[in-house]
Amino acid sequence: MDRAVTISQVAALAGVSTGTASKALNGRGALRPETRLRVQQAAEQLGFVANAAARSLQTGRTYTVGMITTDSIGRFSIPLLIGAEDALGAGQMSIFLCDARDDPIREQYYLRTLLSRKVDGIIVTGRRTQARAPIGVGLPVPVVYAFISSADPADCSVVPDEADGSRRAIRHLLAVGRRRIALVTGPEHHHSASVRARAAEDTLAAEGLRPAVPTLYGEWSEAWGRQAAGILLSTGADVDAVFCGSDQIARGLAEALTKAGREIPRDVALVGFDNWDVMVEGCQPPLTSIDMDLEGIGRTAAEQLLAAINGTPAHGQHARPCRLVPRASTAV
C-alpha cells in the first residue's frame, strides 16, 4: 500500500511547477519538447496517475455514467451492459452499476447517489412489461432508456423492435412451407407477449392466414411450454409449426412434442425468441430463434447517451430490428 503520487511530486522531480507538469502531461500549453519529455518520464518513474476527483472538480466532467437496472440484474442486463461498455470504454468512461431490484425507493436512492457522483449521464434499463415512468424530471444529466422505454416520448429510449422479430419468425416459417402455425407465449398482460403475438397474427393475416389455434398465453417457462404442447395435441389441431414467445417455452414444447412422438422439424417446426445460447443449443434439435441484439441495443444506448452529453440529444423511441438465427428446428 504505497502512498498516492500527486502531480506536485512529479513536478518536483522534473524540476517544474505543477502547472507546467499538468500542461506537459495533457499536451497543452507551450513547452519545450524536452521539458515535456522530462515531466512524462518523471510521471512514469513515480507511477503517477491523476486523481480523477480533483480533475473532475475543475473540469466538471467525470467521465462516468450510471447504469440503473430497474428490475434485478438478470440475463438481459448482461449483454446490454457489455454493449454499453463497448461504446463507452472506447471513450474511456467508467460505469457505475446499480441494481434497483424493482424497488422505487432503491431506485431514487441510487439516482441521488449517481447525481452526487456527478455522472455525465445515466442509462436506465430493465425487463419491460410496458413503458416505465421517467426516472426523474428536470435532471441535470441526460438519461437514455435501454431495452425498456420511458413513458415520456420526449425521453430517448432504445428498444428492440419485437414486432419486427415476430414478422421475421412468421415469414421464416412460411418460407419453409408451414401454414398451420400456432402461437404460444407468455402472460397476456406482459407487453412483450402481446406485442409479439399481435405482430405474428398480423403477419399471418397479411397472407390470408390465421393462427392454427387461438394464441396460447401462459408464463415464460419450460413448464408452460410442456403444458402448451399437451393442449395443442389435445385439441387435435393439425399444427405444422409453433412460434414461441421465448426459447424456454419453445424448449419445453420441443421436449413434450418429441415425447408424444412428433418429430421436429418434420412434423412440427419451432421458432423461439431471445436466442439464449444455453436454451437454443440445449434444445433438441437446436432451436431457430429471434435475436434482439441486446448488445447492439446497449451499444446504441451508450452512443445516444454520449451524443446527449456532447450536446446533441436524441428524443423518442428508437426501435432496432431483430435477427432470425436459423437452426435445425426449422430446417427444410
Place this chain on the structure above:
Amino acid sequence: MDRAVTISQVAALAGVSTGTASKALNGRGALRPETRLRVQQAAEQLGFVANAAARSLQTGRTYTVGMITTDSIGRFSIPLLIGAEDALGAGQMSIFLCDARDDPIREQYYLRTLLSRKVDGIIVTGRRTQARAPIGVGLPVPVVYAFISSADPADCSVVPDEADGSRRAIRHLLAVGRRRIALVTGPEHHHSASVRARAAEDTLAAEGLRPAVPTLYGEWSEAWGRQAAGILLSTGADVDAVFCGSDQIARGLAEALTKAGREIPRDVALVGFDNWDVMVEGCQPPLTSIDMDLEGIGRTAAEQLLAAINGTPAHGQHARPCRLVPRASTAV
C-alpha cells in the same frame, strides 16, 4: 437540465457560512438545533446533493469500489455482484463494474482507471481454470478475490469449497441408498472439474466404495451429458446414480437416460452442480443440485474488502461451504 446546487447556495439561503452549512448537514460541530434545521430545510428546498468529488478530495475516501471480472461478465458474475452490492449498499458505496474479457491489457487498463478514480478497494472475480496471478503488487488499495483465487497466498480470496459440495452430493446419494455411483464432469484440466471429481472419489473411498465406472471427463455442456449417457449405457455398468460436474451435464444426461428408458430417480438418481435455476427447474424431473452460494461469496468478499479498507485486512483463501438442494431427481 438544472444547474447543480452547491453548498454555498444552501449556506446563503440559510444565512450561514459554508463551513457552518457543512457542519449542519453532516451533524458535526456545535450548532443550535434551530440553525441546523434551517440549513437542512434550505438544502431540501434547493435539492442540494453534495458533490462527491469535492468531498472525496478532502476526505480521501470515495466510497466506491471497483469490480473487475477477468473473464467476461457471465452467469456467475451476477450473483456475485448482487451479493457484493448487498454488503456495500448498506454502507452506501457504489460499484464500478469493469469487464476485462480475459484480456490482460484491458485488465491493466481498468486497474489504472480504478486507481485514478481512487476507489477504496477492488474486488477481482471471474471463472478460472485455476488460481490466477495477482492483479498487481504493492497496490495502494486493498484487493479481494471472489470466486476465483489469487496465486499469492498473502492475498485475500473468497471461494466456494467445491470439495465440500462434492462430499455433500455423494453423501446424499449414499443416504438415499445408492452405491453404484458414476461421475461425469467437465474438462480434466479445469480446476473445478478435477477438484470436484477427486473429492467425490475420496468420499466414496471413505465408505469403501469406488466410482461405478472411471470418472468421465468432457465439457460443461448438455451435449456432453447426452454423450456421456450413451457411454454409461454402452458399458453395461449397473449404475444407480450419477453425480455430474454441472447442471447442464446433468440435464443432458437426464434427457438421454429417460429417452433410453431409464427412469429418474427410480433407476438412476442424479445430482448436478451450480443449482442454476433454469436448468434445475427445466430438467425432468427437477434436479437435485449443489449450490455454491455465489451471492454469499460476493457478500463475504465485499465484507472482507470493507474490513481491509477499515484497516483489518484478512489474508489467505477463505472457502465457503456449499449447500445441497434436494429435488425430485434424488427423491426416495
Place this chain on the structure above:
DNA sequence: AACGCTTAGGAAATCGATTGCCTAAACGCT
C-alpha cells in the same frame, strides 16, 4: 544599442466541501 515580438514556464485562482482554529457573545460565579 534599443525596441518589439515570440516563447517557455511560473504564480495564483479555481472547482466544492471539509475542518481546525479562532472569536464574539452569553452565561455563571464570586
Place this chain on the structure above:
DNA sequence: AGCGTTTAGGCAATCGATTTCCTAAGCGTT
C-alpha cells in the same frame, strides 16, 4: 461589576489538478 468558561458560528487552509494570466528570457530588426 468583573472575570472565566462555554457555546455558536465564521474564517481560511486544504485536498489535487487545471487554467488563465503574467513575466522573464531570448530573438531578430533597424
